[in-house]
Amino acid sequence: MAIPISHRAKAIKPSPTLTVSAIATQMKADGIDVINFGVGEPDFNTPEAIKKRAIAAIEENFTRYTKTSGINELREEIAAKLKRDNNLNCAIEDILVSPGAKASIMFVLMTICDPRDEILIPSPYWVSYSSQVEMVDAHPIFIPTSSRTNFKITAKQLEEIVTSLSNPKALILNSPNNPTGCVYHKKELEEIAAVCLKHDILVISDEIYEKLIYDGEQHISIASISPEVRENTIVINGVSKAYAMTGWRLGYAAGPSNIMQRAARIQSHATSCVNSITQKAAIVALKECEKDVEKMRQTFQKRRDFLIEELNKIPRVFCNKPKGAFYAMPSVSYYLMNFQKKNNNPLTGRSLSVRLSEFLIKNYHVAVVPGSAFGVDDYVRFSYANSMENIREGLKRFAAGLEASLKEKL
Ligand SMILES: Cc1ncc(COP(=O)(O)O)c(C=O)c1O
Incomplete structure (x- = not known):
């Protein structure tokens, strides 16, 4: 008997973030040190x-x-x-x-x-x-x-x-x-x-x-x-x-x-x-x-300042300074365009930002959320709900991964 699935359930697409986070979770379970910029929640404890x-x-x-x-x-x-x-x-x-x-x-x-x-x-x-x-x-x-x-x-x-x-x-x-x-x-x-x-x-x-x-x-x-x-x-x-x-x-x-x-x-x-x-x-x-919130806010602001400054130092990466929340969305369109030019295979249905994010997690152990998850393929999203140490190390990996992606056929 065919299992009856509603039109509603069929219409809901799997989240494009899932593949990257599934790879990150598996790598962590395998003892690999992954820097995860994908998280959508504060890294602080509840007051x-x-x-x-x-x-x-x-x-x-x-x-x-x-x-x-x-x-x-x-x-x-x-x-x-x-x-x-x-x-x-x-x-x-x-x-x-x-x-x-x-x-x-x-x-x-x-x-x-x-x-x-x-x-x-x-x-x-x-x-x-x-x-x-x-x-x-x-x-x-x-x-x-x-x-x-x-x-x-x-x-x-x-x-x-x-x-x-x-x-x-x-x-x-x-x-x-x-x-x-x-x-x-x-x-x-x-x-x-x-x-x-x-x-x-x-x-x-x-x-x-x-x-x-x-x-x-x-x-x-x-x-x-x-x-x-x-x-x-x-x-x-x-x-x-x-x-x-x-x-x-x-x-x-x-x-x-x-x-x-x-x-x-x-x-x-x-x-x-x-x-x-x-x-x-x-x-x-x-x-x-409110005092606890203010402490967290100040910490987020310091991390944001560092993250944005460093992202904009990476060749051909551009990032607006976000004014709120704890996310940054740098444009990586240069790297995607370059990849698209080199890749002769027909697109497989996975967007370019998904494929770039998969390349970064698999080879450079840094997880970012592909922009296509938010309706824009030219970008990736960073969450700075992460320690300064992780942000520093993760940025190094991200920059090295982007550079390497120019030579790789993803
Ligand atoms: C824009 C936005 N609205 C709402 C929520 C949901 O928050 P809650 O944990 O209260 O369900 C989120 C969580 O990521 C969010 O980013």
Whole structure:
């Protein structure tokens, strides 16, 4: 009997990052020293106060299901955070706490999308956005950007694309951005928000990297532009990146009541609530851990400065200075072009950036994420959630690998 696989499951492509990370994992297991620039999580430990609160929650037997949307005490803290950091007034009824920001986005998309709706996504983009959009039978519409505009879309571009579509439903905006590190400024957000309001397009604003921002840049939530924009925006955030809590699984969404109430209903049938212990711990993160965040941010900034300077010293590698998050996206197009010229074999379906990344991991034991994972093949992504020592050594290997790739037939 043929195994019945749904059209939805068939549509989800394997992540192009998987081959490289599978090779890296296997090499590590074989005792090979691999420098991994592929990781998407802070390399720091969760701050002590957060861990202590979790242990206390277990000892207090705070271990049962909670309200689907999250305990009131936590949602009150999130509301206070949204007011303090983002100048947003949000009732706790309009906040949904989910098992990670990834789940928050998924439940929001399930709430707002009908089949064939179009969801606008600036490219390069975080890979899960497009897969999640496909999982709700909607269509991702990518808006291309380039290093010339610091990988940011413009309102004009958005207007042009929107007017060419039949069912534009929402824009997913991610600032600070994974993978480019770009940060949108207030004026840019005002212009983008105006286009969205004019065409009735919701904004899903993923602000998960809000606290990791450099060079005096300021994070502005697009929802804070005006009360009308606030009513048109679902803000997504969480504790994973800022508080080094990726494994604890807690994110949240805040937005218009009618959307949030329905998203909570969907979550109630999909996952019930977030782990009760994590909820207690997250209150401490939001309330008491700004000093810990600041320490991590400063360390990230030092690593970023070193990484970008050194990347730009490698012949024909160009890298914009990212203003936020913990990623850098150097262009390696020269090396890819050169390889393409030499290679007479027809392309095998694996993109050039995937093949270059495979060459680097196999021969130089350095793992980077191929740009094609984010919709742009000319680049690779580095995560600087890595020690200075690793960054220094990894850069040496990367430079040597690129140089060697010019002579190799990959
Ligand atoms: C842009 C972006 N949004 C959301 C997430 C998901 O975070 P969480 O761990 O809260 O699910 C990630 C994680 O990599 C991310 O890069």
